[in-house]
Amino acid sequence: MHVASNILRLRRPAGxxxxxxxxxxxxxxxxxxxxxxxxFSMVQLALLSVKLGLPSNVITPVGDNISxxxxxxxxxxxFTEPSKIFTVANEFGRSTAAVSCIVLNVTRQLYAGYVxxxxxxxxxxxxxxxxxxxxxxxxxxPLANCWGFIDGTKQYIARPSPRPGNRxxxxxxxxxxxxxxxxxxxxxGPVEGRRHDSTVLSNSKVLDLFSTDTSGIYNGRVLYGxxxxxxxxxxxxxxxxxxxxxxxxxxxxxxSKVREAVEWSFGRLKILRPFVFDAKKM
Numbered sequence: 001m002h003v004a005s006n007i008l009r010l011r012r013p014a015g016x017x018x019x020x021x022x023x024x025x026x027x028x029x030x031x032x033x034x035x036x037x038x039x040f041s042m043v044q045l046a047l048l049s050v051k052l053g054l055p056s057n058v059i060t061p062v063g064d065n066i067s068x069x070x071x072x073x074x075x076x077x078x079f080t081e082p083s084k085i086f087t088v089a090n091e092f093g094r095s096t097a098a099v100s101c102i103v104l105n106v107t108r109q110l111y112a113g114y115v116x117x118x119x120x121x122x123x124x125x126x127x128x129x130x131x132x133x134x135x136x137x138x139x140x141x142p143l144a145n146c147w148g149f150i151d152g153t154k155q156y157i158a159r160p161s162p163r164p165g166n167r168x169x170x171x172x173x174x175x176x177x178x179x180x181x182x183x184x185x186x187x188x189g190p191v192e193g194r195r196h197d198s199t200v201l202s203n204s205k206v207l208d209l210f211s212t213d214t215s216g217i218y219n220g221r222v223l224y225g226x227x228x229x230x231x232x233x234x235x236x237x238x239x240x241x242x243x244x245x246x247x248x249x250x251x252x253x254x255x256s257k258v259r260e261a262v263e264w265s266f267g268r269l270k271i272l273r274p275f276v277f278d279a280k281k282m
Contacts, residue, residue, distance in 0.1 A: 015086050021093035023070045038076040039272050045073055053113060060105045064098050074099065075106045079273045120209060121185040126217050128179070133221060135180040141258045142251050143222070143236070148179045149259050150225040150235070152197055153266045155190060155277055175200050177223060178265040197228035210234045224255055 031041045038045060046069055054068035066074075070092075078088050078099070089099045111118075125147075132147035152175040174189030175197070188204035201207065210218040211234070218234055227237045238255065242248035270277045 015090075017086065017090040017095060018093060021091060023073065023092050025069060037080060038073055039080060040076060042073075045069060045076070048072060052110060054106070054109065058102065058106060058109075060098075060101045062101055064102055064105075066102055071102055071106050075103050078103045079275045082275045118187050120206065121183075122213075124183070125179075125185055126215060128181075129217050129221060132179050132181075136258055139180070139258045140254055142254050143224070145221045146224050146236070146255075146258075147221050148177050148185065148223050150175065150177050150186075150201070150223045150229060151266070152176070152200060153270075154193055173200060175204060176266070177206065182265050182268070184265055184269075197226060198230055201229055207232065207234050224259060 025042060025046070034040065034042050034045070040048065049068045049072045052072070054072065056068055057065055058068055058071040059065050074088070074092060077091070078085075085096045085099055089096045092099065094102075129147050133145055136146045137144045152173055154171040154173055156169050156171045158170075171193035172190035173193045173195060174187065174191075176184045176188070177186035178184050186204075186206055188200065188206065191200055191203065195203075222234055222236045224236050227240055229235055229237055231237050238252040239248035242252055
């Protein structure tokens with residue numbers, strides 16, 4: 001009878017989380033524990049839940065009721081490593097369905113509230129653009145009017161392919177503008193990975209925003225990016241085919257060293273939130 005009841009089972013029974021485990025907001029002793037698990041201390045998370053404008057209790061469409069602090073902690077824990085959702089559910093004493101619904105709900109709330117700020121942090125740029133230009137120049141750049149760097153990154157995705165063995169990895173592409181303080185002040189994407197960098201830049205409309213800005217802070221100031229982006233009033237790129245020892249080659253070399261800031265910003269994001277970018281577990 002036992003064999004007959006399981007003969008048509010397509011998957012093994014789901015694990016049951018330890019519901020005796022409960023979220024402990026006082027676990028901040030020692031602090032490194034919460035930083036390792038969530039990338040923030042519990043004090044920082046409590047402050048962040050207020051600053052982000054989350055309601056005192058997050059209620060999902062299916063009726064899950066959870067405090068804003070626990071909801072934010074749950075979100076950070078989920079994004080910290082590309083683990084199974086059961087692992088996270090087991091730590092918080094909640095079902096996998098509840099964890100999935102809470103994470104999705106909080107993510108959508110935060111995105112809806114800050115989508116404009118993610119696209120362009122104009123207020124911060126206006127307040128710091130002069131400082132950014134000075135910092136780039138002080139770091140050794142030959143330019144005195146460069147305030148940021150633009151680059152793209154690929155996010156590999158799992159997608160069944162009719163061509164097994166094909167070495168081409170399916171991916172989504174994102175672009176971002178990073179300032180010398182390693183803050184991504186402009187984020188755009190995702191778009192299809194096959195799109196050229198110049199196409200992604202054109203679709204983002206960020207250069208159009210610079211040209212129509214009435215404050216004039218972008219006039220006479222530039223971003224620096226790959227040759228694929230091209231050059232225009234607000235964007236410079238390396239000299240192509242610069243001969244060794246030439247002024248053009250020295251310019252490219254000096255700007256390349258300063259430009260590492262944008263590479264590190266994407267790298268840090270992938271290290272701190274590998275759940276979003278890790279393709280090895282797909």
